[in-house]
Structures are given as structure tokens and as C-alpha cells.
Amino acid sequence: MSDRNAYIALISSLPGSERLFVAKQPPLSRLRLDRRLTALTSEDARVLKVLEHALNWSDYGMDVTDAQAIERCKEALDDIPQPALRKVFVERLDLRTAVAALRLRKQGGGPPTTTFGMGRWSRHIPANWTDPTFKLDGPMPWIKEAKQLLDAEDPLGLERLLLSVSHKQLKKHAARHLFDFEAVAIYVLIWNIFDRWAQSNAQDAATRFEHLAQQAMAGVAGTDFDGASA
Secondary structure, eight states: OOHHHHHHHHHHHHHOOOOOOTTTSSOOHHHHHHHHHHTTTHHHHHHHHHHHHHHOGGOOOOOOOTHHHHHHHHEEETOOHHHHHHHHHHHHHHHHHHHHHHHHHHHOOOOSSSSEEEETTTTTTTTTTSSTTTOOOOOOOTTHHHHHHHHHHHHHHHHHHHHHHHHHHHHHHHHHHHHHHHHHHHHHHHHHHHHHHHHHOOHHHHHHHHHHHHHHHHTOOEEEEEEOOO
8 A cells, every 4th residue: 555545544544523622532542543653654653753742741851951842842843844744843832932931921030131932933022021912912812811811820721722722723734734644743733632631630730831931931042943934
């Protein structure tokens, strides 16, 4: 069977679900998903592993340093050749950097002197530190609600919002891919969102967002990914 035919068969075997905040678990178990993913070529399986490892915060130990987290993301971006998946990756970095900045500012942190965190807005955020939404309302229409949830100390509500935003971003990319590797990778990332929400609770959410803030502290030289999504 050719790679294309194998991927058509793989995608056709994956159950869909739109019930992100209703379903109590993903549409299939990780074990069953992994069995289906054995149809991937060795190179595509490698890229998927890199993508998941960099985007899944549960793969980061609580003792990881900011520099180590940034370096992992830099290395991951270099290892993802598909333009669509690079866009997915950069969008997620943008989201995490913006939320980390909101948390740091709420905790009393002052504006970074140069850059902040990772992504396309690492210079923009410090330059607009005093604006409630860092003047990102256009590219990030969800950021105002995120700030409100953060100010209300509602980490579970914030997590729900961010998972919803990530889900919508991935569905947008999924609409452009049907039976290729990108479609498979996007499906797996959506599966991870379902799985994360199924396991979410308020205490875990608070711990994760505290860790997120620590990953992009102002004292760390940020990494600029301008042009990375081209």
C-alpha cells in the first residue's frame, strides 16, 4: 500500500468529535490511537513526536529552566519541515507567551527590558506592557476574556478558554488538509486537547499556569520567531 493510500485509510479510521467540553474522554483511547499511528512513515512519526513533545507541558519537568524550555522550542521548530505545522506551532507559542505575560504582570512584574518569552509578539508585548491586552485585541480577540478570568482567579475557566482557542485554531488548519500527514498530526493535537480537558481540575490548572508564567520570565532573553510561519 502506498503512503498516500495508507494515510487515507488511517484518516478514515479516526473517529471525529466536536464535543470538546461535553465528552468525558477523547473519542478513542491513546492506545488505540497509537496503534493507528503505526501507519506513519518513520520520518512523519519523528516529526509528530517532536511536535507533541514540545507542545505538551506535561512533558516539561517542574524544574526545567526558562532557557531549556526556549531551547527545546527552537530545536523543535527546526525539526518541523511542514509549513502548516510550523504555523500551528508558532500560534501555540504566541498563545502561551501572551498568557504568561498576563500572569507575570498580574503578579506585579514590570515590563521586560528587551523581549519576552517565545513567538512573534516577544518584542511587541514589552513595548505595550501597560495596555490591558498588550494591544493584541486584533490578532488575539480572546485575550480580553483571558485577562478577566485571570483577574477573577479562575484558572479552570482560563484553561477552558485557551483549550477552546487552540481547538478552533487547529480546526481551521484541519479544514485545509484531508488525507495527508498534516491532517494526521492536527488530529493528534486535537486529541491531546480533548484528553487534557478530560483530566482538568481547578488545582491542576492553577499549577500549570503558574508553571507557564515561570517559563517566560522577563529576565530571560526571549526568542523571536518572526517569519517562522512563512
